[in-house]
Amino acid sequence: xxxxxxxxxxxxxxxxxxxxxxxxxxxxxxxxxxxxxxxxxxxxxxxxxxxxxxxxxxxxxxxxxxxxxxxxxxxxxxxxxxxxxxxxxxxxxxxxxxxxxxxxxxxxxxxxxxxxxxxxxxxxx
Amino acid sequence: xxxxxxxxxxxxxxxxxxxxxxxxxxxxxxxxxxxxxxxxxxxxxxxxxxxxxxxxxxxxxxxxxxxxxxxxxxxxxxxxxxxxxxxxxxxxxxxxxxxxxxxxxxx
Numbered sequence: 001x002x003x004x005x006x007x008x009x010x011x012x013x014x015x016x017x018x019x020x021x022x023x024x025x026x027x028x029x030x031x032x033x034x035x036x037x038x039x040x041x042x043x044x045x046x047x048x049x050x051x052x053x054x055x056x057x058x059x060x061x062x063x064x065x066x067x068x069x070x071x072x073x074x075x076x077x078x079x080x081x082x083x084x085x086x087x088x089x090x091x092x093x094x095x096x097x098x099x100x101x102x103x104x105x106x107x108x109x110x111x112x113x114x115x116x117x118x119x120x121x122x123x124x125x
Numbered sequence: 126x127x128x129x130x131x132x133x134x135x136x137x138x139x140x141x142x143x144x145x146x147x148x149x150x151x152x153x154x155x156x157x158x159x160x161x162x163x164x165x166x167x168x169x170x171x172x173x174x175x176x177x178x179x180x181x182x183x184x185x186x187x188x189x190x191x192x193x194x195x196x197x198x199x200x201x202x203x204x205x206x207x208x209x210x211x212x213x214x215x216x217x218x219x220x221x222x223x224x225x226x227x228x229x230x231x232x
Contacts, residue, residue: 033219035221037168044209044211044223044224044225044226045160045162045168045211045213045223045226046223047220047221047222047223050219050221059219059220061220061221095167095168097168102173102174102177108218109156109173109174109215110215110218111158111170111173111174112158112160112168112170112213112221113170113173113179115167115168115169115170116167117166117167118167
């Protein structure tokens with residue numbers, strides 16, 4: 001079964017660092033991009049960025065550039081989302097999702113076909 | 126602010142058809158995906174490339190696009206379809222646009 005297993009809930013204080021994880025199984029992890037999505041309490045989905053575990057090529061949403069670091073360890077089939085100094089406004093559920101694709105003569109077309117169950121991050125003093 | 130506009134909410138009676146729109150100035154040349162998010166759960170892909178269904182998506186879900194507006198249609202809406210629905214398009218191969226989401230109530 002293809003799945004993304006995310007790390008458990010976290011409760012942190014402002015200023016602390018944090019790294020959450022997303023481990024893929026049931027497929028070749030290094031062949032698919034992994035994206036990260038934020039969902040603040042009661043709000044919609046926000047795109048944070050994406051990484052290709054095969055070579056760690058990474059693209060960030062400008063709104064999140066410099067606020068988080070996306071990384072991957074292909075030997076562990078795992079992608080990460082890291083904060084060096086958390087803020088209360090980082091309180092949210094964070095999802096990882098696999099970017100899959102279809103192809104025709106015109107090019108490639110993408111979709112997020114597999115999602116993790118989410119990691120709840122609470123930042124409070 | 127979101128670049129893809131969805132109605133915030135929609136109510137439908139069981140057995141009726143629900144249609145959720147998604148509009149954006151740049152949608153005309155993009156494929157649209159739709160995701161369902163039930164309360165307390167992670168999003169699930171239900172439509173990709175405007176109108177294709179993954180194997181796990183029930184046949185009552187369909188998608189279409191005309192110009193800069195995409196539409197998700199649920200035919201014969203069931204109580205278990207009560208959820209938030211998000212449209213999504215790729216700005217580039219690695220940059221995603223999400224709609225603001227539509228809360229579907231089945232009553």
